[in-house]
Amino acid sequence: MTQLELARKGTVTPPMKQVAQKEGVGTDFIIRGLTEGEIIIPVNVNHTNLSPCGIGKGLRTKVNANIGTSPDFCDLDTELRKLQTAIDFGADTVMDLSTGGDISTIRKAVMSASTAPVGTVPIYQAVIEAIDNRGSIVNMSVEDIFAAIEEHAKDGVDFMTVHCGVTEASLARLKKQGRMTDIVSRGGAFLIGWMLHNDKENPLYQYYDRLLDLALEYDFALSLGDGLRPGCLADATDRAQIEELIILGELVERSREAGIQAMIEGPGHLPLDQIATNVQLEKSLCRGAPFYVLGPLVTDIGAGYDHITAAIGGAVAAAAGADFLCYVTPTEHLSLPGIEDVKEGVIASRIAAHAADIVKGVKGAREWDEQMSRARKALNWKTQARLSLDPELSRQVHGKIPASGATCSMCGKYCAMAIVERYLGISAPKC
Numbered sequence: 001m002t003q004l005e006l007a008r009k010g011t012v013t014p015p016m017k018q019v020a021q022k023e024g025v026g027t028d029f030i031i032r033g034l035t036e037g038e039i040i041i042p043v044n045v046n047h048t049n050l051s052p053c054g055i056g057k058g059l060r061t062k063v064n065a066n067i068g069t070s071p072d073f074c075d076l077d078t079e080l081r082k083l084q085t086a087i088d089f090g091a092d093t094v095m096d097l098s099t100g101g102d103i104s105t106i107r108k109a110v111m112s113a114s115t116a117p118v119g120t121v122p123i124y125q126a127v128i129e130a131i132d133n134r135g136s137i138v139n140m141s142v143e144d145i146f147a148a149i150e151e152h153a154k155d156g157v158d159f160m161t162v163h164c165g166v167t168e169a170s171l172a173r174l175k176k177q178g179r180m181t182d183i184v185s186r187g188g189a190f191l192i193g194w195m196l197h198n199d200k201e202n203p204l205y206q207y208y209d210r211l212l213d214l215a216l217e218y219d220f221a222l223s224l225g226d227g228l229r230p231g232c233l234a235d236a237t238d239r240a241q242i243e244e245l246i247i248l249g250e251l252v253e254r255s256r257e258a259g260i261q262a263m264i265e266g267p268g269h270l271p272l273d274q275i276a277t278n279v280q281l282e283k284s285l286c287r288g289a290p291f292y293v294l295g296p297l298v299t300d301i302g303a304g305y306d307h308i309t310a311a312i313g314g315a316v317a318a319a320a321g322a323d324f325l326c327y328v329t330p331t332e333h334l335s336l337p338g339i340e341d342v343k344e345g346v347i348a349s350r351i352a353a354h355a356a357d358i359v360k361g362v363k364g365a366r367e368w369d370e371q372m373s374r375a376r377k378a379l380n381w382k383t384q385a386r387l388s389l390d391p392e393l394s395r396q397v398h399g400k401i402p403a404s405g406a407t408c409s410m411c412g413k414y415c416a417m418a419i420v421e422r423y424l425g426i427s428a429p430k431c
């Protein structure tokens with residue numbers, strides 16, 4: 001039985017218990033969230049070394065880090081180091097998006113090294129193998145697609161992006177309307193190329209029940225992908241995007257009926273004043289399913305700093321109710337990320353997620369900031385470093401220009417904290 005089916009029966013499973021413990025909530029809260037489809041716990045039955053993670057309403061906002069090879073750079077050791085870096089700096093999940101080298105071997109290695117839930121996009125492998133074995137994407141068969149999904153499921157993948165909402169209807173709307181950057185989703189682009197060439201419906205939509213059967217067998221969660229997500233501000237919240245979202249809402253209901261957990265992937269590029277609307281639309285059209293946003297990036301001109309443009313959007317989205325942030329690294333739009341980029345992407349997204357958790361009222365979020373403030377007032381550098389997202393960096397920066405006294409070198413003997421304590425007799429609170 002799947003986690004969702006067990007929740008409906010009122011059975012508290014070990015993953016549910018672990019998630020409740022990590023979040024500081026009761027198991028009844030988790031059971032209720034799972035039953036209503038507002039919380040998911042992606043746990044493939046074959047992912048044995050997994051530390052489960054809950055995603056959804058009332059829980060801490062989660063962060064995903066994408067890793068993976070490309071045709072231009074493929075090194076398993078680098079990917080495993082990226083995985084470890086992502087986990088070390090607090091990513092809650094990782095997605096292996098490899099498209100270069102021996103994809104199956106890379107995925108198996110990532111799976112066995114990852115204690116965090118792992119997500120993949122099986123259509124990438126189906127397409128690459130179709131090109132290798134049949135000469136072109138358009139020669140990919142329906143069997144190729146489902147064989148890739150089954151292989152990923154057998155390997156223990158906990159959640160899979162499936163672009164089921166890229167249908168003939170949503171595509172027709174896109175073509176009629178026109179766009180600045182058309183389609184920026186890799187999986188969406190593959191499927192659209194295949195659909196147009198073969199003049200056929202998207203197999204992931206047409207044979208959705210077959211997908212549900214596989215999900216039922218291995219209990220992986222569906223991450224219903226947004227193949228038509230806006231790739232620039234000019235295309236944000238357009239008819240094609242919303243048409244796809246409506247279809248995804250219907251598919252969420254079918255997955256719930258089948259006992260399968262599902263979440264919805266969202267934009268992409270959005271201006272700040274459209275983010276909350278997008279979250280509300282998703283929550284309403286998809287009946288409260290967890291919302292997994294890819295950024296969103298709030299401007300198109302941040303190349304080299306897109307971890308920042310995404311963190312701004314991520315904070316606003318999560319504060320409005322988004323549950324899960326896909327990180328963006330400084331190399332977005334420019335290059336495959338390296339190890340340092342993974343670290344910066346994770347930290348930026350974690351800041352966004354935590355900033356939102358403070359206003360969401362997530363247990364422990366505000367207390368963390370209060371502890372840091374007490375340590376700042378007390379000029380307690382050791383505790384400040386411990387409480388920061390990157391303790392090593394905090395120590396290094398503090399020590400870069402040594403201060404003569406207990407303060408830091410920013411103001412030295414003119415330290416406001418020290419002056420107030422000396423002259424006003426207001427001492428720092430204990431920390």
Ligand code: SF4
Pocket residue numbers: 407408409410411412414415416417418
């Ligand atoms: S020296 Fe300035 S920046 Fe440093 S702790 Fe004191 S007030 Fe803050």
